[in-house]
Amino acid sequence: MEKRKMFLPQGVQDLLIDDCLLRRKIEDQLMETFNQWGYMEISSPTLEYYDLFTEPPMLADGDNMFKMIDTNGKILVMRPDCTIPMARIVATKMKNFVYPLKLCYVENVYRIDREQSDQKREFRQAGVELFGVSSVKGDAEILVTAIESLKSLGLENLTVELGHMNFLSAFFESLELEEEAKQQILRLLEEKNITGIQEMAEIHGIQKEKARLLVRLPRMFGTPQEVLSEVKTYLLTEDMEEALEELKQTIEMVEEYGLGECLGIDLGMVSQLEYYTGVTFKGFTKDLGAIILSGGRYDKLLGKFGMDCTATGFAIVVNKLTKALKIQNNIHVPKRKHILILDTQYNIGAVKDAVDELREGGNIVEFCMLEDPDKIREYMVRRQVDELVRIKQDGNIEKIDME
Template sequence: MKNLTLHTPEGVRDIYNSEYEQRLDALYNLRKCFKEAGYSPISTPTFEYFDTFSKEVGSCKSNEMFKFFDRDGNTLVLRPDITPSVARAAAMYFSDTDEAVKLSYEGNVFINYHSLQGRLKESTQAGCEFIGDSSVDADAEILTITVNALKKLGLKEFEIGVGHIDVVRGLIEAANLSDDQEEKLINLISNKNFFGAKELLQQAEVSKGLIDLFDITGKIMNSPKEWAPYLEKAKKYKKVYDALEYLTKLYELLNKNKVMDYISFELGMISEYKYYTGIIFTGYSYGVGEPLVKGGRYDSLLSHFGKEAPAIGFAITVDQLMLALRRQS
């Protein structure tokens, strides 16, 4: 029988010497960047009650969480995502204020991926949450901080794709599909199989005008000029039209903040996190397969914990960031 005492479980690893020193430096610089932007640090527990990350929250699949029990029989989980933890803490400690709350964090998250996926089951995240402001200015601030933080750490080659949850959601609602067809369509768009998506829509006898508008989900665009031809068609579908108009305002602010060199718009973007309600974004760098940053607006999440407040935030996966920096060098 294999002696396991000198080995780590699958999906976790030791980090030491210069690699660990570089990681500590990166976390220090991220912390400094977040503080300069006006975000106060918060630390939440490594494990919490299962309900904090339940299906209603929409953070992580139940079978991908590490679960265990306390002495009273309550189900606990190692946190798979820090955002719900910060939302819970904000609802608890800032319940009596209507002012905006800006929080930053760092910590490890744990997701029990299938072994064949070859992904780390423990990773380090650092990020910010802007709670209590529903404006497009708050969205622009979060995206600007994300870009500036990555640049400050020395990352040169990266791109953040920005979408809006209501583009795809509005199109699918307008298509009036069955539950089975809707699920298949979401999977096709998520996997960027736009030919398959078009074929499904044709088989469902969706109108040609709406199918033409679905073309927008396969586009990566750099400015509102590129989605302007779709706006006239989108006027029939308020949710889609409003989302495109919102992204136009966001572009203007991001352009003013001089960060558009690192941002594009992916209008077919879908997130596995169910709590997102507005813009969503994902960042990648050359030679790194996994996202190094994820974020978005989640205006309904805090209500799960008893506080009605809009919010937006992001998380940088430090493991992927360090890999990108090494490959860049």
């Protein structure tokens, strides 16, 4: 009979020992930074109702979710996003908590990422959410927390680009397009497809001055000074100018923290997440062609759960962050001293105090389960054991030389 082969589904992966050690180090450091900024950890369930994520202004594409039917006939999904469950928890279970409310999490999310060639389906996200701060102070704090969190791990060449959903929405409102045409142009804008945008502008007879800005938007990115200076040469509505002023103030606050060197602006930034309402941002490093960080303001989301509360936050994709740190050779797990205790003629209780003392020093201490000297030597080499010892009845430790 042919032996059955077991394969992993597309888009998921096993993590072996070294990768698990790296992930633990990264997540612990991120959580430490979050805690230092006053954020408190909570967790949401893996399974949620499908409707939670598909009613506007939730996620844009329900086809990318993993669905199932529960015993009551309700459609469930494996959590495709962390922000929406956080908003649900706050509105239904933490409404009377002290505000501003600072929450953080480390969770798995499950959805098909069609933007990446490998189409990952399971991600590890670490993020924070700030509820109850409507001013640019909240946007600035979220950005600073995100940047500080990544820098605490030694990430280099970080670029964080900012956009503003109100700038785009105000501009598209001035174009007076049908919804279908608007969505087509937004998709082209997300793809930076200038030719396609030019064709759509001609087809829909967009006024010349507005068409000039529309066609320029895919390339309207760069340093804050460059972009803000250029966009002022176009005809802007009052709402567009207000959004730009918010961007400017947010950037100035981040600069006061000494972190302005990594900031840029992308006025053509479009998000697949429909709940964003204000400043949005994406972070990446030139060493990895993928977005590591994303976030922004979502002031209307909690209203879907009956609570009037402003909010902003971000998520870091731990899988991609780990890959970037590996490429930069900036992530290492310090090796702990590894001690192997040779089989003792005394019972474990008699040597327990000595073993506990060794472990209290931060060492890895394990009892040898092998008897053959050659196998013990091989085990020590392959597990990188530093010392082989025997504990005497009086508790003294004797080092053993296996050479």
